[in-house]
Amino acid sequence: MNSPNASFEAVPQLARVIPRDSHPISRSGISPDALRVLYRLRDAGYQAFLVGGCVRDLMLGNEPKDFDVATNALPEDVRRLFRNCRLIGRRFRLAHVFFGRDIIEVATFRAASAPEPGDEPMLDLEGEGEGEGDDGDAVDAAPAAQFDEPDVDRVVNEQGRILRDNVYGTIDQDVWRRDFTVNALYYNIADFSIWDYVGGFEDVMARRLRLIGDPETRYREDPVRMLRAARFEAKLGLELDHATSAPVAELRQLLASVPSARLFDETLKLFLTGHGARSYQVLKARGLLEVLLPSVARVVSRYPGGPVERLLVAGLENTDARVRNDRPVTPTFLFALLLYGPVAVEIESAPRDRWQDTGTILDAVDSAIRGIYSRVALPRRFALGVRDMFALQPRLEAPRGRRALRLLENPKFRAAFDLLALRAQCGMADPAIVEWWEKLQKAGPQQLASLAEGAEGGWPDGGSDDAAAPASSGEGGPGRPRRRRRPRSGRGPRPARG
Numbered sequence: 001m002n003s004p005n006a007s008f009e010a011v012p013q014l015a016r017v018i019p020r021d022s023h024p025i026s027r028s029g030i031s032p033d034a035l036r037v038l039y040r041l042r043d044a045g046y047q048a049f050l051v052g053g054c055v056r057d058l059m060l061g062n063e064p065k066d067f068d069v070a071t072n073a074l075p076e077d078v079r080r081l082f083r084n085c086r087l088i089g090r091r092f093r094l095a096h097v098f099f100g101r102d103i104i105e106v107a108t109f110r111a112a113s114a115p116e117p118g119d120e121p122m123l124d125l126e127g128e129g130e131g132e133g134d135d136g137d138a139v140d141a142a143p144a145a146q147f148d149e150p151d152v153d154r155v156v157n158e159q160g161r162i163l164r165d166n167v168y169g170t171i172d173q174d175v176w177r178r179d180f181t182v183n184a185l186y187y188n189i190a191d192f193s194i195w196d197y198v199g200g201f202e203d204v205m206a207r208r209l210r211l212i213g214d215p216e217t218r219y220r221e222d223p224v225r226m227l228r229a230a231r232f233e234a235k236l237g238l239e240l241d242h243a244t245s246a247p248v249a250e251l252r253q254l255l256a257s258v259p260s261a262r263l264f265d266e267t268l269k270l271f272l273t274g275h276g277a278r279s280y281q282v283l284k285a286r287g288l289l290e291v292l293l294p295s296v297a298r299v300v301s302r303y304p305g306g307p308v309e310r311l312l313v314a315g316l317e318n319t320d321a322r323v324r325n326d327r328p329v330t331p332t333f334l335f336a337l338l339l340y341g342p343v344a345v346e347i348e349s350a351p352r353d354r355w356q357d358t359g360t361i362l363d364a365v366d367s368a369i370r371g372i373y374s375r376v377a378l379p380r381r382f383a384l385g386v387r388d389m390f391a392l393q394p395r396l397e398a399p400r401g402r403r404a405l406r407l408l409e410n411p412k413f414r415a416a417f418d419l420l421a422l423r424a425q426c427g428m429a430d431p432a433i434v435e436w437w438e439k440l441q442k443a444g445p446q447q448l449a450s451l452a453e454g455a456e457g458g459w460p461d462g463g464s465d466d467a468a469a470p471a472s473s474g475e476g477g478p479g480r481p482r483r484r485r486r487p488r489s490g491r492g493p494r495p496a497r498g
Helices: 032-043 053-060 075-081 171-177 200-205 215-221 224-236 248-257 260-271 276-285 294-302 307-324 331-338 340-347 358-373 380-391 393-397 403-407 413-425 431-442 445-454
Strands: 016-018 048-051 068-071 085-088 094-099 102-108 162-164 185-188 193-196
Touching (some): 032 048, 032 094, 048 053, 053 185, 215 248, 224 276, 260 276, 260 331, 276 307, 294 307, 331 413, 340 358, 358 380, 380 393, 393 403, 393 413, 393 431
Parallel strands (some): 068 102
Antiparallel strands (some): 048 068, 048 185, 085 094, 185 193
């Protein structure tokens, strides 16, 4: 096994300084709030750098989502400088400087490389940021004053994973806690230069993703780096260098030892930040999907290119488009997509005449959620939302009179309808019923009554055995397109006779 210090051996201790006229970063692309923090730290006599993903994105010509600052000022020093500052974190403290809803995170240089379990950052579901410029540093929302336990030196488990490493340091030490060279660039507000210790400048320009130090050791220190590599490959179009990609096949099973709450966080970063469809393809290609979401991987590998995989990819593409258009996205809909195959496999294990029963569907959803929970801890509020979306599918496919109008008021209607529309797009539901619901949502009061009366006797063939249950897996087997009669052209749902 590699020694804990193997990834830091043979590393030069002096930065290469790239002057302002030799790099593309301009202050016009930097958040004014970040500039205020940088200038105030500089004017108070401290070193102040933009660091991580924001520097990388500025060099690539992308607009950074977050601006992170690194400094030699201690967190208490930062708090004294900014009245709008709050300290967070447990054993390693960070300063958050608030400007309305915007937050500039200020971290003191560390002589360390990874957080202890349970201290990893969680994706802010309200949209305040990914924190992708760091290496998964310890962040939580609890006030630092609650935690007065002393720092402990570097602790590594038997697999080489760092359990604790929380010591303040200098910039020369701070750089080695970062994971990839492209995330280890420091923009110095003192003279607008970039400091590069690890060849990250050339890697950004070449769009190359390379781990700092020995890749096997770095993956053992923190297996989530394999998912981060996949995310940067998908999001930024970076090419993994051979040494960085080679150990993944052998070490990917280490992800099974990562806390499931952290893997939930990483799953959202992979699929809900505008590059979900590409992330799915990268995870499949690198064998990471079968470790992160084994039940999902089993279904799509059994029926490659089948209806379930088409539904998943189409849903991720729709989600990516919503992100690009600044429209909201939710973990509930994401996990309904991811779990569609496992849920349908469970449904189809029941007798055929029970496929449309709400109880059968909910039992299948619960089983599918339990199947991923050891890897990805889906919070209860999202799990309940997934249950509601699946439970509404039979009612959406077989609307009955004015009860259909009440469905429009259900808080989960829109998400459930979007799933129905996606199923119809992939041949797993009747497009005519989607069209009917679309008309209903756009109709005025009198049209509503007319449409509802037209469905008073139930949707045509609505009582057939496979009319309501979510279909699942593959061609000729689970997931086959439904066969049901369409309403007469131009006349809407056919009313019941008599």
